[in-house]
Amino acid sequence: MNTTAIEVRDLHQRYEDFEAVRGVSFEVARGELYALLGTNGAGKTTTLDVLEGFRAPTKGQVRVLGHDPLAERAAVRRRMGLVLQEAGFYKDLTVAETVDAWRRWTPGAMDRRAVLDRVGLTHREQVRVGQLSGGEKRRLDLALAVLGRPEVLFLDEPTTGLDPEARRNVWALVREMVAEGVTVLLTTHYLDEAEQLARRLAIMHAGRIVTEGTLGAVLAGRGTRIAFRLPGVRPGELPYASGPTRRSVRADGEAYTVETDRPQEDLRVLLTWAHQRGLELAGLEVRRPSLEEIFLEVAETEKVAA
């Protein structure tokens, strides 16, 4: 059996005079959770639109479970579940009526109770959809997406606008789906979300993928951060040689961030130096780069290149 669930090859998508996606390629294996990261306008939703069969690519090719999602819609539509960024509900129907209606045209649908239990909405069964909170609507979104036990789940910014607890609930549900073997393609601009859920990810910017790979690979090749606050000290006074080196020092007011690929040695130098001068390094931390930082770096580089 084919082990690739989603395949995108040199995808271009143009709206009149604007090219939203400019040559994107990636693959998602069956049972994998893959995250597409990017700011608004990076081209994530457009990429999903093509994969979901809502529009034909201007150029390039996409395959979902081995099929063209637009031309062979019938072959894939019932095997995919979609959480779209801005899809509406019939506001006047109750949660139960909505699920029941969807069950009528979803082959092999789960029981209403089972699906509502799964997303934690059972207690709101008789409430009209228009009266649900944002988090509850998102859960109903997920309920409809998983109703037909999909093999592939597309989640377009599934936790945007949710409070922290609701986000964690969504994450738990997504993890369960992955554990059951569902392939998930997730878009998000929350970096911690990708960090929490995805094994592999791509960072999109201005219609292109700028970094792609496993979380480890994306983080590797980017130095460890030593961060601290030190009032009344100029960057030049730090115990690090100036000039082009394997490390960089960034100062933002009294907050310093040292990026290094030899953290142990550089930390020792710093601590000895501070100790000798009787200085207190406030808020000292040593950590891997966050996706946030990688993301900003990518955006910076792109701006420079443009």
Added chain:
Amino acid sequence: MNGFASWASMVWAQARLNQTVLLRQRGLAFSVLLLPLFMAFAYTSGDAQGGATVSGVPMTVFAAVGAIAVVFPFSYMTITTGIVVRREERVYKRLRGSALPTSAIFAGDILHATLVGAVQGGVILAYVIAVVGAPVPRNIPLMLLAFVLGAAVFAALAIGTSGLIPNYEVAQLVALPVLLVCMFGSGMMLPLSELPEWGQRVAERLPLTPVVTMMRTAFLGRDFGRDGAPEVGFLEAFQSSAAGLGVALLWIGVSLWCTRRYFRWDPRRA
């Protein structure tokens, strides 16, 4: 479940859902479910004593038979508002992301509006026979054909024009002139011969006119398309309706063209 059975059950599910949603929107539900009945009753309860006739048929009977056709402009309203609301509220986006084929979405809308129209038409028909004193329809197959044709023309018009209607409010506004043109320009209440010469030429080409004429021919067994409305036999009734059928098909054709050209699943981007 085989392909067609599963498709048909999806269409039925859509039609059923449309009805549930319609019943929740009280104002719209009143308009499209009850208003056509009130209009037909109000319309046919005029003075029967006047004794006016149209080609020998009492005016009240003439008008009562035409009143059945009032259900079609209301089907138009049901379908256009349904489409516009779902598009603007982005329900279409969700429906199209489900296992539901696009054809089942359209077919569900048409089936729903047509069933509502059929029930209303049946009620008006019963009223027309029982209370207004119209005879029993002469040519039931032609009557059914006229109904199906009317339903098809107005469903096509609704889908074809929905792309030009930006929101719910405008959908309600558009429904009104459609209704008025149908009522006064299609020979529903007044015989077309009452209109000035140019008005008759225009009226003959309106979408509802052939349906109304066909219905009367079927019901009363007389060809109201011709002067003096001569009696026609069973097959002759079909023959005399052929030209009207052409007009109706032309409207369906125009509507399909408009659908291709203007139909939108998503709201226009700002």
